[in-house]
Amino acid sequence: MGATVVEKIFSSKCGRDTRAGDVVMAPVDGAMIHDITGPLAIQKFYEMNGTSVFDPEKVILLFDHQIPADSIPAAENHVYMRNFALEQGILNYDLKEGVCHQVVMEKGRAAPGEIVVGADSHTCMYGAGGAFATGIGSTDMGFVLKYGALYFRVPETIRADVHGKFQSRTGAKDLILSIAHDIGADGATYKAIEFTGETVKGLDMAGRMTCCNMAIEMGGKAGIVPPDNTTWEYFSARRKMTPFPLKSDEDAKYFCWNNYDVDDLSPQVAIPHNVDLGVDVEKVAGTRIDQVFIGSCTNGRFEDFAEAAEVLGKNSFSEKVRVIIIPASREEYLKVLRAGLIERFVEAGALVEAPCCGPCMGGAFGLLAPGEISLSTSNRNFKGRQGSTEAFVYLCSPATAAASAIYGEITDPREV
Amino acid sequence: MRVWKFGDNIDTDAIIPGRFLTIYDPKELASHAFEGTRDEFSKNAREGDVIVAGKNFGCGSSREHAPLALSGTGIRMVVAQSFARIFYRNAVNVGLYPLVCPDADRIEDGASITVNIRDGSVEYNGVRYRIDPVPRFMQEIVDAGGLVEYARNLKEVPVCTGSHR
Numbered sequence: 001m002g003a004t005v006v007e008k009i010f011s012s013k014c015g016r017d018t019r020a021g022d023v024v025m026a027p028v029d030g031a032m033i034h035d036i037t038g039p040l041a042i043q044k045f046y047e048m049n050g051t052s053v054f055d056p057e058k059v060i061l062l063f064d065h066q067i068p069a070d071s072i073p074a075a076e077n078h079v080y081m082r083n084f085a086l087e088q089g090i091l092n093y094d095l096k097e098g099v100c101h102q103v104v105m106e107k108g109r110a111a112p113g114e115i116v117v118g119a120d121s122h123t124c125m126y127g128a129g130g131a132f133a134t135g136i137g138s139t140d141m142g143f144v145l146k147y148g149a150l151y152f153r154v155p156e157t158i159r160a161d162v163h164g165k166f167q168s169r170t171g172a173k174d175l176i177l178s179i180a181h182d183i184g185a186d187g188a189t190y191k192a193i194e195f196t197g198e199t200v201k202g203l204d205m206a207g208r209m210t211c212c213n214m215a216i217e218m219g220g221k222a223g224i225v226p227p228d229n230t231t232w233e234y235f236s237a238r239r240k241m242t243p244f245p246l247k248s249d250e251d252a253k254y255f256c257w258n259n260y261d262v263d264d265l266s267p268q269v270a271i272p273h274n275v276d277l278g279v280d281v282e283k284v285a286g287t288r289i290d291q292v293f294i295g296s297c298t299n300g301r302f303e304d305f306a307e308a309a310e311v312l313g314k315n316s317f318s319e320k321v322r323v324i325i326i327p328a329s330r331e332e333y334l335k336v337l338r339a340g341l342i343e344r345f346v347e348a349g350a351l352v353e354a355p356c357c358g359p360c361m362g363g364a365f366g367l368l369a370p371g372e373i374s375l376s377t378s379n380r381n382f383k384g385r386q387g388s389t390e391a392f393v394y395l396c397s398p399a400t401a402a403a404s405a406i407y408g409e410i411t412d413p414r415e416v
Numbered sequence: 417m418r419v420w421k422f423g424d425n426i427d428t429d430a431i432i433p434g435r436f437l438t439i440y441d442p443k444e445l446a447s448h449a450f451e452g453t454r455d456e457f458s459k460n461a462r463e464g465d466v467i468v469a470g471k472n473f474g475c476g477s478s479r480e481h482a483p484l485a486l487s488g489t490g491i492r493m494v495v496a497q498s499f500a501r502i503f504y505r506n507a508v509n510v511g512l513y514p515l516v517c518p519d520a521d522r523i524e525d526g527a528s529i530t531v532n533i534r535d536g537s538v539e540y541n542g543v544r545y546r547i548d549p550v551p552r553f554m555q556e557i558v559d560a561g562g563l564v565e566y567a568r569n570l571k572e573v574p575v576c577t578g579s580h581r
Contacts, residue, residue: 014576023553025575036437040480043440048567066438073438121478121502137480137506139563147573151553185425186472190501219472219500274425363434382429382476389433389452 002249004157005226006192009132009246013115020156020253028058029131030109031144032118034100035063036361037137039077041119042084044142053088054148060109060118061085062093064100065357070364098329098355101125101297105209106331108238112227113246115152117144122297122379124215128208129234130227130246132192135216155192155221156255157248158183162199164263169311169413172207173299173377173397175199176214177268179260181278189219191255194248199262200225205234206303213298214379217275267413269375270395273383281400281412289394290372291322292405293386295353296360299377299398300328302335308402309341311413316348318408323350324366326358350405362386368393375410377401417493420461421525422454422469427476428503432485434477445481446488463490466531468523470496473514474503483507493531495520495538495547508554509563516548 003011003019010018013026033041038061045053053059061081069075078095085092097103101122110116112130117123119141126133136150144150160179183193193215200208208225215223225231226247235241266280294300294308305327317323325345327333333355336342342352359366360378367387368374374386374393381393394410403413436448450457467473467486473496474482483506486494493513497520507514513533523529523540530539536547550558560566 016576023551025573027575037478037480040440044564047564071438077438119478121476123478135478135502137478137502137509139480139509140505143563143567146567147570147575149573149575153551185475186498186500189472189498216476219475221501361434362429363437367435380427380429380476382427384433384452385429389430 001253002251004248004252004254005194005224005246006132006155006157006222009113009115010152010154012113018154020154022154024152024154025149026115026152027149028117028144029114030058030060030104030116031141032060032100032104032120032123033141034065034120035067035074035077035081036065037119037141038081040138041141041145042081044139045145048142048146050142050146053090053145056089058148059090059145060104061090062097062100062103063095064098065361066364067095067356096330098332099297099300099357101213102300102328102332105129106238106329108235111235111239111241112231113244117141117150121216122213124220124223125209125213125297127212127215127222127224128205130225130231132222132224134221153190155190157192157194158188159194159196159254159257160260161257162195162197162260162262164199164261166262167265167414169399170265170267171397172203172210174265174268175260175262176211177270177278177395178265180214180217180276182258183218185217185274185276186219188215190221192222192224193218193220195223195225201228204303205230206301209301210298217379267397267400269400269410270381272381272392272394275379275381275395281410284394284410285412287394287410288373289321289375289404289409291324291366291368291374292401293324293359293366293374293376293378294398294401295326295328295358296378297328298379300326301332304377304398305336305341306339308398309344311399311402311416312344312348312406315406317350317405320408321405323405324353324359325350326353327355329355359386375401375404417464417466417529417531419466419468419523419525419527419529420457421523422467422473424470425472425475426469428474428479428482429476431474431482432479437479437481439481442484442488445485449485449489458489461489461491465491466529467491467494468496468520469494470521471498473499475500478502480506480510483510483512487512495531497521508557511562517545519545
């Protein structure tokens with residue numbers, strides 16, 4: 001019986017044939033901590049009698065959720081982590097580089113075939129680069145910091161085979177919202193989702209990141225796109241690596257095999273308060289919105305802002321809407337800046353913030369009052385996620401967000 | 417045990433909202449548990465109570481603040497039809513029992529139930545419902561008193577010596 005790409009990664013790391021359902025103590029190639037979950041992970045590391053981390057070069061440490069510090073406790077957390085980085089000789093990106101997942105990808109710190117963990121649920125995004133990556137809690141991370149390994153149950157894989165050509169102003173976010181609607185909020189619990197097919201092969205790295213990022217919204221342990229030329233090209237500039245073959249065998253055993261066709265896919269909007277409540281934009285067009293957020297680890301890359309700017313054209317954003325634009329990293333910010341898009345967004349009436357999690361985090365800034373409605377390119381629309389539990393969050397693509405921001409109501413980007 | 421009943425897809429933002437994530441003390445977190453979605457919980461939940469929920473309990477963010485906020489009330493167990501993966505592991509790691517009971521949806525809010533982890537059963541209205549056994553390697557961690565205690569006593573980590581099915 002052949003093996004899935006995930007089984008192959010674990011087999012390679014464990015030095016023996018490892019299959020879905022096996023429980024293994026596997027070594028990790030990278031461990032990411034940020035300002036929300038990091039302090040507790042460090043505390044647990046010390047409680048486990050940790051003195052030095054397993055390998056300072058494999059620890060990725062930065063701040064992105066509450067930056068610049070928005071409260072004294074947040075500032076204290078930053079100081080605590082800075083001191084830990086100094087003590088352990090860990091490179092600290094501090095608050096300078098951006099949102100953790102984007103930074104891990106662009107610094108080449110989660111590469112094809114590697115096992116990477118992060119104390120954040122959207123760590124599954126690194127699967128876009130062919131790594132097995134999964135989110136863990138702080139105590140598990142304390143264990144990883146000490147031992148450089150963690151118990152894993154090797155997951156079964158759901159294969160998502162995607163075919164067809166996207167309609168204009170429709171793309172990866174619409175695809176993943178429609179897949180989440182199909183699989184459901186817990187349909188992939190404990191499983192990996194492997195994205196394949198000509199449509200996925202045609203996606204750029206930004207689009208692949210959007211898809212893998214949201215595997216967790218179906219309960220997934222990991223999302224993964226087997227590495228191809230697009231992947232290796234991305235890593236060639238970021239990391240010294242010789243490309244190697246890594247893909248599932250033809251006769252690999254999958255938990256299930258789902259086929260998706262994007263030819264007739266409309267732009268998708270996930271309505272409150274669950275991510276799997278995706279509907280065609282036509283069904284909610286005209287819904288009033290108070291705030292639009294374009295950014296986050298899901299959709300805060302240059303390609304996302306280029307898409308939004310293309311839809312915006314020479315229009316202005318509606319007077320009725322607050323538009324918050326946040327590039328996911330310094331690197332992406334510079335690309336957007338140099339392309340002149342920041343100027344265009346500011347001219348059109350947007351607020352542009354420095355790279356961070358922003359309103360997605362629901363604790364720093366950009367919070368919603370009771371009764372307010374947000375349209376967001378981020379990944380979660382749970383009740384209270386962006387502020388009041390009596391507010392409403394809708395999720396969409398950057399194109400739909402931009403189109404809607406022009407009119408002050410949810411708008412089909414194909415009609416702008 | 418007095419039941420606090422919740423539905424499906426209870427996410428960790430509901431259990432502890434994002435604005436409280438600079439707090440790490442379980443008791444202080446507990447005072448904000450379910451704030452805005454079920455305010456009476458933090459006021460009235462007490463030691464020995466039990467949370468009973470539907471499918472996918474604890475979905476969303478990996479924040480360990482969520483199981484800490486629940487354990488800070490003195491609650492020791494969550495009985496649900498199913499759990500989100502990260503919450504399940506976090507709960508075990510902080511000493512909160514995540515117990516899978518396929519019939520949990522039958523149990524009503526405010527009811528009194530008896531949970532017997534050893535027998536693997538929940539007794540409600542004179543009927544016994546099955547609890548799935550906790551996986552063996554998880555049980556070892558729970559038996560040690562959580563992952564911190566377990567790790568403290570490890571001389572060497574058996575990397576890649578996990579057992580086959």
